[in-house]
Amino acid sequence: MTNNGFQHGNAAGMRIHVLPTKAFKTFAISLYAGVPLDESTVTSTALAPFVLRRGTATYPETTQFRERLEELYGAGFGFDIYKRGDYQIVQFRMDTINDSFVQSKESLLGESFAFLGEVLTRPLLEDGSFRASYVATERETVRKKLEAIVNDKMRYAAERCIEEMCRQEPYRLHPLGQRSDLDGITPASLYESYSAWLDGAILDLYVVGDTTPEEVEKLVLRHFGRSHKQVEAYASNFKPVTVSEVRTVEEKLDVNQGKLNMGLRTSITYSDDKYASALMYNGILGGYPHSKLFVNVREKESLAYYASSRYDGHKGIGTIQSGIETQNYDKAVDIIRKQLEELKAGNISDLELNQTKAMIRNLLSEIQDSAFELISFDFNRQLSGKDRSAQELLAQVDSTGAEDVKAAAGTFQLDTIYFLTGKGE
Amino acid sequence: MEQIHYDKLQETLYYEVMDNGLKVYVLPKPAFKKTYATFATKYGSVDNHFKVAGGDETTVPDGIAHFLEHKMFEEPEGDIFATFASNGASANAFTSFDQTVYLFSATENIETNLSTLVDFVQRPYFTDENVEKEKGIIGQEINMYADNPDWRVYFGLIEAMYSKHPVHIDIAGTIESIATITKETLYTCYNSFYHPSNMLLFVVGGVEPEKVFELVRSNQAAKSYDKQGEITRIFAEEPVQVSQKHKESRLAVSMPKCLFGFKEKQDGLSGAAAVRRDLTTKLMLDLLLGSSTALYQKLYDEELISDSFGHEFNSSPQYAFSAIGGDTKDPDLLLKRIKEEINAVLASGFAEKDFERARKKKIGGYLRMLNSPESIAHEFTRYQFRGGDLFEVLPVYESITLDEVNARLRAHVDWEQLSVSLVVSP
Numbered sequence: 001m002t003n004n005g006f007q008h009g010n011a012a013g014m015r016i017h018v019l020p021t022k023a024f025k026t027f028a029i030s031l032y033a034g035v036p037l038d039e040s041t042v043t044s045t046a047l048a049p050f051v052l053r054r055g056t057a058t059y060p061e062t063t064q065f066r067e068r069l070e071e072l073y074g075a076g077f078g079f080d081i082y083k084r085g086d087y088q089i090v091q092f093r094m095d096t097i098n099d100s101f102v103q104s105k106e107s108l109l110g111e112s113f114a115f116l117g118e119v120l121t122r123p124l125l126e127d128g129s130f131r132a133s134y135v136a137t138e139r140e141t142v143r144k145k146l147e148a149i150v151n152d153k154m155r156y157a158a159e160r161c162i163e164e165m166c167r168q169e170p171y172r173l174h175p176l177g178q179r180s181d182l183d184g185i186t187p188a189s190l191y192e193s194y195s196a197w198l199d200g201a202i203l204d205l206y207v208v209g210d211t212t213p214e215e216v217e218k219l220v221l222r223h224f225g226r227s228h229k230q231v232e233a234y235a236s237n238f239k240p241v242t243v244s245e246v247r248t249v250e251e252k253l254d255v256n257q258g259k260l261n262m263g264l265r266t267s268i269t270y271s272d273d274k275y276a277s278a279l280m281y282n283g284i285l286g287g288y289p290h291s292k293l294f295v296n297v298r299e300k301e302s303l304a305y306y307a308s309s310r311y312d313g314h315k316g317i318g319t320i321q322s323g324i325e326t327q328n329y330d331k332a333v334d335i336i337r338k339q340l341e342e343l344k345a346g347n348i349s350d351l352e353l354n355q356t357k358a359m360i361r362n363l364l365s366e367i368q369d370s371a372f373e374l375i376s377f378d379f380n381r382q383l384s385g386k387d388r389s390a391q392e393l394l395a396q397v398d399s400t401g402a403e404d405v406k407a408a409a410g411t412f413q414l415d416t417i418y419f420l421t422g423k424g425e
Numbered sequence: 426m427e428q429i430h431y432d433k434l435q436e437t438l439y440y441e442v443m444d445n446g447l448k449v450y451v452l453p454k455p456a457f458k459k460t461y462a463t464f465a466t467k468y469g470s471v472d473n474h475f476k477v478a479g480g481d482e483t484t485v486p487d488g489i490a491h492f493l494e495h496k497m498f499e500e501p502e503g504d505i506f507a508t509f510a511s512n513g514a515s516a517n518a519f520t521s522f523d524q525t526v527y528l529f530s531a532t533e534n535i536e537t538n539l540s541t542l543v544d545f546v547q548r549p550y551f552t553d554e555n556v557e558k559e560k561g562i563i564g565q566e567i568n569m570y571a572d573n574p575d576w577r578v579y580f581g582l583i584e585a586m587y588s589k590h591p592v593h594i595d596i597a598g599t600i601e602s603i604a605t606i607t608k609e610t611l612y613t614c615y616n617s618f619y620h621p622s623n624m625l626l627f628v629v630g631g632v633e634p635e636k637v638f639e640l641v642r643s644n645q646a647a648k649s650y651d652k653q654g655e656i657t658r659i660f661a662e663e664p665v666q667v668s669q670k671h672k673e674s675r676l677a678v679s680m681p682k683c684l685f686g687f688k689e690k691q692d693g694l695s696g697a698a699a700v701r702r703d704l705t706t707k708l709m710l711d712l713l714l715g716s717s718t719a720l721y722q723k724l725y726d727e728e729l730i731s732d733s734f735g736h737e738f739n740s741s742p743q744y745a746f747s748a749i750g751g752d753t754k755d756p757d758l759l760l761k762r763i764k765e766e767i768n769a770v771l772a773s774g775f776a777e778k779d780f781e782r783a784r785k786k787k788i789g790g791y792l793r794m795l796n797s798p799e800s801i802a803h804e805f806t807r808y809q810f811r812g813g814d815l816f817e818v819l820p821v822y823e824s825i826t827l828d829e830v831n832a833r834l835r836a837h838v839d840w841e842q843l844s845v846s847l848v849v850s851p
Contacts, residue, residue, distance in 0.1 A: 023456035024796050062725075066717035070782045073789030097792045101433070137726060144731055147679035148752065153572045254677040254851060257568040289506035289516075299504060302561030305569055323569050351511070358513030358533075365532035368458045369798070 006206075006378050007213045011220045013229035014203040017378060018213040019371075025101060027109045027209035028371035029094040029116060032379055033201040034234065037088045037170040043142075043177025044185055044193035049079045049090055050138035051190065055124035055131065072111055073097050073104070077119075081175045084383055085269075085314035086237060088175055090201075092116060093372070098210055109211055110219060117223030120198070129191040139182050146179050150253070153420060157259035158321055161418035164249045165263035171315060202232045204382055208371035234383050238316060240267035243413040250419045258326040259420040262336065263319055266411045270313035271386035276396035277408035282311035283356035284348060284405060285339060286320060290355045292339040297322055303332050314383065318412055326421045333417065340414060346406035353402060360397050364390045426638050431816045434795065438816060439634035441642075445650045446622025448809070449641050451634040452801060460630030461530045461798035462539055464546050465806045467625075468618035469523040470596040471658075471741075477617050478654025485614055486605045487591075488598015491520040492563060493611055497527065497546055499555050505545045514538040522592055523741055524810055526803070535632060536640055543626065543644055549615045551608035560603055567597050574848045578682040581672045581846035582748055586688040588668035589661040592744050620653040621645065625806055629798040660743055665690055667844045675851040682848040683759060684750040687837055693742045696812035702833075703740055704787075704821055706747070709833045710736045712775050712783045713767065714749060720766045729759045741811075747837065756847055767838060774831040788822050 006017045014031075035045060059065040069075045076095035081088070096112045124131055150156050159174070166172045205224075207216050243265055268278040286293035286309030297307035307322040324332045342348075367373040367390060381387060428439045439451040470490050476482040497518070498505045509516040514531035527546050531538045570576045580595055587593040597603075628637050667688050694702055714721060714736050724730045733751035740746075753759045794800045801815070808815040 021456075025792050026796055061722075063717055063719060063722050067782060070717055070786040073792075074786030075789065076793065095793060097789050101435075101792050102788065133726070137728065140728055141731060144680065144752065148733075151574050151678050154569075256571040257565065288510060289504070290510040294506075295504075298562055302558050303565075305562055305566040323565055325565070325568075351507075355507065355510035359510055359515065362459075362513040362515060362530070362532050366459045366530065371796075 005374075009213060009217060010231045011217050012224040013231060014205045014220065014224065015231055015382065016213070016216060016220060017204065017206045017375075018211065018216045019206075019208040019374060020210065020212055021208060022210050024209060024371050025098055026371065027094075027096045027098060027112065027207065027211065028375065029096075029112060030206040030372065030375045030379075031092040031116065031120070032089055032204040032206075033092075033197070034084070034087045034089045034383070035197060035201050037083060037086050037173055039170065039173060039178075041193065041197070042088060042173050042175075043181035044190055045088055045090065045197055046081050046175060046177040047138060047142055047182070047185060047190060048194045048197060049081065049092070050141055051130050051134050052119050052123050053077075053079070054134040054138065056118045057122040057124060058118055060124045068115065072106075072108055072115070073102055075108070075112055075115070077115070083171060083173075083175050083315075086170050087234065087383070092120070109209065109215075113219040113223045121224060123194075125191070129188040130194075132187045135185070135187045135190055139185060142176055143179055143182050146174065146176055149174075153253070153255055153257075153259055154321065154323065157261045157418060157420040158319065160251065160420070161261035161263050161319065161416060162317075164247070164418055165317070165416040199229060202234055204379060206375040206378070208374055234385060236269070236271065236385060238269050240316065241265045241415075243415045246414050246417060248417045248419070250421060252421055252423045255420060255422050257323045258329060258422065260322045260324055260329065260332055261319065261418045261420075262414060263317060263416040263418070264412045265415050266316050266318060266408075266413070268313070268408060268411055269316045270380060270384040274404075274408060275313055276393060277400050277404040278311055278313065278411075279360060279397060280353070280356055280400045280405050281343060281408040281412065282309055282318060283360055284352050285309045285343060288356070288359050290352070292342065293320065293322070293336065296335050296339060297332060301331070301335060303328050303335070307336075314380075329419060329421070337414070340409075340412070343405065343409035346402055346409075348402045348405055353400070353405070357397055357400070361394060364394050426635060429816070433819060434816060436795070436816065439638070441638050443621065443642065443645045445645055446620070447624055447626060447641070447645060449626045449638065450628070450805065451632060451637050452627075452629040453632060453634055454630050454798065457631045457798065459530055459532045459798065460535045460628060460632050461528065461802055462542055462626065462628045463526050463528040463802040463806060464542050464626050465524050465526040465624060465810075466618050467523065467623050467810045468525050468614070469521050470594060471522050471591040472618065473591050473594070474659040475617060476657045476659065478657075480617075482659065483613060483617070485610055486598065487594045487602035488563075488596070489606055489610060489614055490525055491597050492559065492603055492606050493614055494518050494520045494525050494527075495559050495563060496551055496556065496611060497549065499550055500545060500548065501550055505541065508541050509538065512537050512541070514541070516542075520596055522596070524806065526806065528802070530799075536636070539628065539637065539640060540644060543641065546619070547648060549612065549619075551611045553608055556606065556608050556611065560606075563597060563603055564600050567595075567600055570595070570597065572676070574676050574678050574682050577674050577676055578684045578750075578846050578848045579748060581674050581848070582684045582686055582844060583746070585669040585672040585844035585846050586667045586686070586746055587663060587744065590663040590744055591660070592741075617656065621650055622653055623656065625809055627802045627806055629801050663691060663743065667842060669844060671845050671847075673847045673849060676848050678848055678850055680752045680754055681756050681850075682751070683753050683756040683845065684748055685760065685843060685845040686747040686749055687839060687842045688844065689745040689837065689842070691743055692745070695742050699740065699742070699811055700808065700813040700818070701821055701825075703738060704818065705825055705829055705833045706738045706837060708783055708787055708825060709830045709837065710738060710747060710749070711786070712779060712830065713770060713834065715783065720770070723766065724759070724762060727762065729753055729755060729762060756845070760845065764840070771835065771838060775827060775834070777827055780827045780830060784822060784825065788819065791818055791822065
């Protein structure tokens with residue numbers, strides 16, 4: 001691992017992060033735009049990129065827009081919208097092959113920048129606002145996506161658990177927004193909120209590939225150049241939550257398998273010095289097939305096919321998920337709570353410690369082999385304001401002992417048990 | 426140890442066939458930190474009726490290849506995941522229609538992990554007790570898929586098309602079919618399909634090829650295998666026509682899911698001819714239905730399709746079919762409109778400039794795939810088992826002609842061969 005290798009600078013109101021490397025056959029570009037998660041803007045922020053992908057000043061029709069991407073040897077273009085801590089992040093991605101593998105007349109990196117810059121800053125406008133038909137169709141698209149969450153029961157149960165647990169915080173909001181807001185959004189109001197979003201968002205632009213910071217800066221100035229905004233950084237507003245009692249929520253739907261989800265609160269976040277201990281805690285609890293949850297819920301009791309845990313260091317929460325027969329609910333909850341107690345009591349073997357360290361080491365080392373993973377790791381540093389390289393994190397994981405994991409376990413408090421169960425049985 | 430250079434791709438592949446018939450391939454990626462290895466047997470859910478030369482003809486319960494995959498992870502001393510974890514390797518496995526693949530990914534202890542992979546797959550350990558225990562776990566896996574509308578609509582389509590060929594049987598089987606599995610039936614399948622001559626080891630990443638071959642050579646030399654006769658897979662004759670034109674399942678969904686496709690006549694193609702047919706068909710489907718086509722945009726603007734709309738083509742020497750569709754508020758109207766639009770393209774054929782653009786997109790997608798060790802290993806093995814070469818795909822793409830794609834369109838789109846699968850709310 002080289003020290004994450006990114007070279008950092010500023011241009012056109014954005015932070016620019018470039019990693020020159022010949023390891024990949026592609027150029028990977030990511031643009032992150034983050035704003036505080038807020039009920040009044042969450043839906044318009046989510047809808048805007050859907051409209052932006054329909055047409056630009058140069059490629060007004062959607063077929064022209066997509067044909068252009070195909071001409072660039074099927075350049076990958078997409079965006080994701082998600083929550084990180086109490087921020088709503090829109091991530092645009094482009095993935096273009098390095099020209100040296102094909103006979104291309106154009107510089108594919110340059111053309112990709114031209115394309116991305118255009119998508120973001122030169123959308124198709126009619127009478128000073130977005131094209132009405134695009135807004136109408138994409139409003140329906142977002143509505144359908146929100147309605148479709150229930151189709152995937154595992155994901156639905158996971159999101160419902162978070163929503164219940166964080167019902168008094170902005171984090172309850174779905175990153176795609178609220179259905180009830182959609183009807184009120186007009187082409188004019190959306191264009192206004194898009195402009196405000198672009199002016200107010202914290203922007204981080206990443207490039208990984210066979211290029212240089214100088215080349216990237218030139219391309220940025222040429223294709224994103226009109227912005228004069230101040231470069232900003234993320235600010236954490238994390239406040240630890242104390243749980244007074246465990247809340248249980250049951251919901252009935254037409255399902256074959258019950259989905260059992262739990263939410264936990266911890267005071268340890270990504271920027272904390274104890275972050276490595278929390279990672280170890282999650283790994284021993286349920287991050288891997290050697291973990292307590294997999295071994296006890298699945299292998300010993302045959303109660304489930306999946307039983308695992310996750311830790312979100314940006315929000316300071318842990319989650320547990322499993323799919324079980326509905327009549328096994330009490331048994332499964334008991335076994336899972338027992339594993340939480342075991343960790344709190346410090347019942348952690350050297351084998352568990354060493355296996356988990358080896359798995360985390362592998363995960364952190366593998367980051368280097370994927371351009372987008374490298375980008376994502378560095379963005380976590382920007383987001384948390386914590387300047388800690390992968391090697392430093394690795395060293396902290398390696399020096400974590402059972403006592404440290406026990407101490408971390410003490411900060412994880414069970415907050416919510418959510419159970420999605422069948423109807424009428 | 427032999428090697429092949431692929432100049433255009435800037436890759437070199439090393440390979441060797443072991444004395445017992447095991448094929449080993451190594452693709453060094455010096456810039457990569459991780460190593461990814463797959464150990465695959467040409468044995469999947471469709472291989473439920475077979476005969477090994479010198480043995481009896483055998484029929485086994487549905488879902489047994491997948492059950493066997495689960496059980497391989499258990500060793501007398503415990504779960505093999507623990508051994509991989511101690512050496513920092515992330516291990517997994519999957520079963521498809523025609524292969525079972527065991528794999529790990531690691532950045533350290535590569536030789537130990539490679540030995541663990543080869544050894545655990547070559548050391549079956551089944552007991553009455555551990556077989557019974559697994560039925561509960563796989564039962565929950567089956568229930569999980571039963572709640573998944575995408576899986577249900579996909580399998581519904583295959584069931585609608587095929588009545589005899591076992592491709593229509595769910596890979597995990599059913600709760601009832603796995604109840605009949607015993608350690609004896611597992612050993613029968615293991616001994617028939619896990620002979621080294623039916624298997625392929627692929628290693629990609631920051632490794633030195635000669636070291637890998639040395640390790641595998643001595644590992645295999647220490648194990649004794651009798652020479653195995655040829656495996657004959659027996660398939661009942663599949664009618665040319667689809668089994669059902671229309672099939673519906675009920676599951677709570679926000680909007681109906683509609684998947685349709687064309688069942689092709691059995692053509693027995695394999696090797697380079699099958700690869701060319703597959704690539705041409707996929708290119709054709711993209712030209713017909715891809716997100717940059719006029720057809721796609723019209724249906725999207727009519728709010729009949731969403732971002733979930735997609736297409737794929739699946740084939741083996743005994744079956745070949747397309748699967749097209751996604752979420753729609755009105756399946757009947759969608760099918761009517763699709764038919765009108767496809768018939769218009771059938772009449773006109775594809776345009777040269779669209780064809781060139783689609784070809785570029787495919788080439789770009791192929792090159793981007795080569796960044797991913799996982800994709801390389803999976804795709805390479807899949808191609809090999811069918812007698813093809815993943816690294817010869819670029820010249821095929823470059824030589825496909827517009828006439829060929831137009832001919833493929835007319836051969837594939839036969840409305841008599843259409844099946845439709847729906848998942849709708851109860």
